[in-house]
Amino acid sequence: MNEIVISARNLTKHYRVGGGTLAGQGKVVRAVDGVTLDIRERETFALVGESGCGKTTLGRIMLRLQEPSGGQISYRGQDITALDDAGMRALRKKLQIVFQDPYASLNPRMRIEDILAEPLRTHGYGSAEVIRDRCAELLDMVGLRHTYLRNYPHQFSGGQRQRIGIARALANKPDFVVCDESVSALDVSIQAQVLNLLSDLQDELKLTYFFITHDLSVVRQFADRVGVMFLGRLVEVGRTEDIFAGPLHPYTMLLISAVPRADPRQRTRERPLMTGEIPSPMNLPPGCRFHTRCPFAKDICRTHDPDLQDMGQGRAVACHFPLNS
Amino acid sequence: MANPSGNVLSVRELRTEFRGGRGNVRVLDDISFDVGRGRIVGLVGESGSGKSMTALSLMGLVPKPQGQVSAKSINLDGIELASISPDGLRQIRGRDMAMVFQEPMTSLNPVRKVWEQVGEPLRIHQGLGRRAIRDRVLEMFELVGIPEPKARLDAYPHQLSGGLRQRAMIAMGLICEPKLLIADEPTTALDVTTQAQILRLMQELRDRVGTSIIMITHDLGIIAEMCDEVNVMYAGQIVEQANVFDLFENPSHPYTRGLLASIPKSTESRIARRMPSIPGMVPNLARLPSGCRFRPRCTDAMAICQTREPAVTDLEKDHRARCWLHARQDAISQGEPL
Numbered sequence: 001m002n003e004i005v006i007s008a009r010n011l012t013k014h015y016r017v018g019g020g021t022l023a024g025q026g027k028v029v030r031a032v033d034g035v036t037l038d039i040r041e042r043e044t045f046a047l048v049g050e051s052g053c054g055k056t057t058l059g060r061i062m063l064r065l066q067e068p069s070g071g072q073i074s075y076r077g078q079d080i081t082a083l084d085d086a087g088m089r090a091l092r093k094k095l096q097i098v099f100q101d102p103y104a105s106l107n108p109r110m111r112i113e114d115i116l117a118e119p120l121r122t123h124g125y126g127s128a129e130v131i132r133d134r135c136a137e138l139l140d141m142v143g144l145r146h147t148y149l150r151n152y153p154h155q156f157s158g159g160q161r162q163r164i165g166i167a168r169a170l171a172n173k174p175d176f177v178v179c180d181e182s183v184s185a186l187d188v189s190i191q192a193q194v195l196n197l198l199s200d201l202q203d204e205l206k207l208t209y210f211f212i213t214h215d216l217s218v219v220r221q222f223a224d225r226v227g228v229m230f231l232g233r234l235v236e237v238g239r240t241e242d243i244f245a246g247p248l249h250p251y252t253m254l255l256i257s258a259v260p261r262a263d264p265r266q267r268t269r270e271r272p273l274m275t276g277e278i279p280s281p282m283n284l285p286p287g288c289r290f291h292t293r294c295p296f297a298k299d300i301c302r303t304h305d306p307d308l309q310d311m312g313q314g315r316a317v318a319c320h321f322p323l324n325s
Numbered sequence: 326m327a328n329p330s331g332n333v334l335s336v337r338e339l340r341t342e343f344r345g346g347r348g349n350v351r352v353l354d355d356i357s358f359d360v361g362r363g364r365i366v367g368l369v370g371e372s373g374s375g376k377s378m379t380a381l382s383l384m385g386l387v388p389k390p391q392g393q394v395s396a397k398s399i400n401l402d403g404i405e406l407a408s409i410s411p412d413g414l415r416q417i418r419g420r421d422m423a424m425v426f427q428e429p430m431t432s433l434n435p436v437r438k439v440w441e442q443v444g445e446p447l448r449i450h451q452g453l454g455r456r457a458i459r460d461r462v463l464e465m466f467e468l469v470g471i472p473e474p475k476a477r478l479d480a481y482p483h484q485l486s487g488g489l490r491q492r493a494m495i496a497m498g499l500i501c502e503p504k505l506l507i508a509d510e511p512t513t514a515l516d517v518t519t520q521a522q523i524l525r526l527m528q529e530l531r532d533r534v535g536t537s538i539i540m541i542t543h544d545l546g547i548i549a550e551m552c553d554e555v556n557v558m559y560a561g562q563i564v565e566q567a568n569v570f571d572l573f574e575n576p577s578h579p580y581t582r583g584l585l586a587s588i589p590k591s592t593e594s595r596i597a598r599r600m601p602s603i604p605g606m607v608p609n610l611a612r613l614p615s616g617c618r619f620r621p622r623c624t625d626a627m628a629i630c631q632t633r634e635p636a637v638t639d640l641e642k643d644h645r646a647r648c649w650l651h652a653r654q655d656a657i658s659q660g661e662p663l
Contacts, residue, residue, distance in 0.1 A: 050516035050518065159606060187371035187372055187607075188371070188545075188584060188587050188588060189371065189583060189587050189603035190602075190606065191587070192587040192600040192603075193602040196599055196602060214516065216517070217588065218589060221600060222589075255518060257521075258517045258520065258521035259517055259546065260520075260524070260544065260549065260550040260551075261546055261549060262545045262546045262548075262549045262573070262585070263549055263573060264549040264550075264570050264573050265570070265573075266549075267549070267550055271521075273521055273522055273525060274518040274521075274522070278486075
């Protein structure tokens, strides 16, 4: 089995909201609430879940773009949680991120060559000439002509901008890349082009992807392993084929069945629908945090919070009564 | 052209142009389609294909004077909208034809209570008093499945979740029992489980109330799940029009084929990791290529595609495509739908 690149142990991120000095103790949002996870070299690990489940926060604290409230992150065996700024800066070359919104993540006043050169200069990649060559090489790599180096972001389409965002992330030859909803804003035909590009780059450059998305159809096609997140917790982890073939957690099952299928002969008007509203992460229910929406909840689910338990063959689930077992 | 019986809406040769510094840009060209009574008809395409512009043109919401809408006919259940006055259209909008927008947060006024907004069409079109409006809004909240409807009447939009806001928007759209509801990406901003609930709600409303719906989406999964007929749009035109089963089983326009191929398939695992994609990108409407608009991205392009705009061809009953691959002299459509 490949070496572990990133390892998270019991990561948490709690935000204090409201309160202030007069009102005394504010409330706490448990955005990430105890996540343990290993990501192996050259795999694509997809993190799925609905808005507000904490997937973006988890991606950011794994790179220490935000500081975790608790827990530990290691990169290739080295604990990076306590690393000082200088140590972390040196490591940033290896840990990169591609953002969701290709319109908001590129500075509209910078030319493409400056956007790409910035991380290279920051990390002392080489002389001005070496950097210029590298920028041209990066554009080549993501399938854009290097005559574009003098252009500004507004002159590009959404798909092309996302290619530029990818080129920037790859500038310093990282080995772990977080893709946070990186294809979600793109039209389906362009989405396929960018996913193919990410796939080729992974093979060429031996990249490891942490792929954050709400889109299960992309996950199915693109990921080796999947983690399903609900209200700050991982509720299920496993190989993509296994998860889609037989989800163990009721939430995973409902999530998969909610995706409309592009086949009118398979209309699923009888399929189970999730009822009710997602509880607030400020005010979690006792017991299993999914029990208020779970069609199979029993008494123990209302009182005892299930741990993520190993089910063998790389699968884990946090449920008192896993499905299909 | 008379409105064939059974159609709530018949659109013929709708064109919308915008005036720009460098001449006019035609954003919709020769749009013709029908919506049958109680049917759900899809408009599908990528960004910039003209789906939303079609809805805005039908609703008379294209900004003037930059935008100019013209049509041979837009017949809404016997009323000709192509030649109607702005006042006449105001009578119809919200009463006979209503629209649900993509972003429920930006389409609700944040400083007014939800019931007042949802009930506003009743005040405008039926002149009802506050008491009567409040009662009717409560009924609508029950119909669209808003939990604790009574308590929600006096809520402000920010106090509702995205799914509840979209239910409230649908309640507003349906409150005057319109003949036609235009839903423009109604679930795009919602999570997948909430999306499933809203789509189910729209199907149930169609079944129970008989509302005809135009469903605008970029998601072929939603089309397959919801629609009876489908119009595929590309660069301001309808390029294929078919019954939903024909479209998915026998896609005829290369663009439709490309779109269907680029959806990640449920049957394939990632062993087939390379996804088919359509090369290139959507053309700039101000600088359309010669001949067929899809030609630069088309893998089946022939010599004629370079020089002449393709004619609309009838492939079989109610299945048409705007593509030279299928053009036979005897089958070139005589100006009927598409």
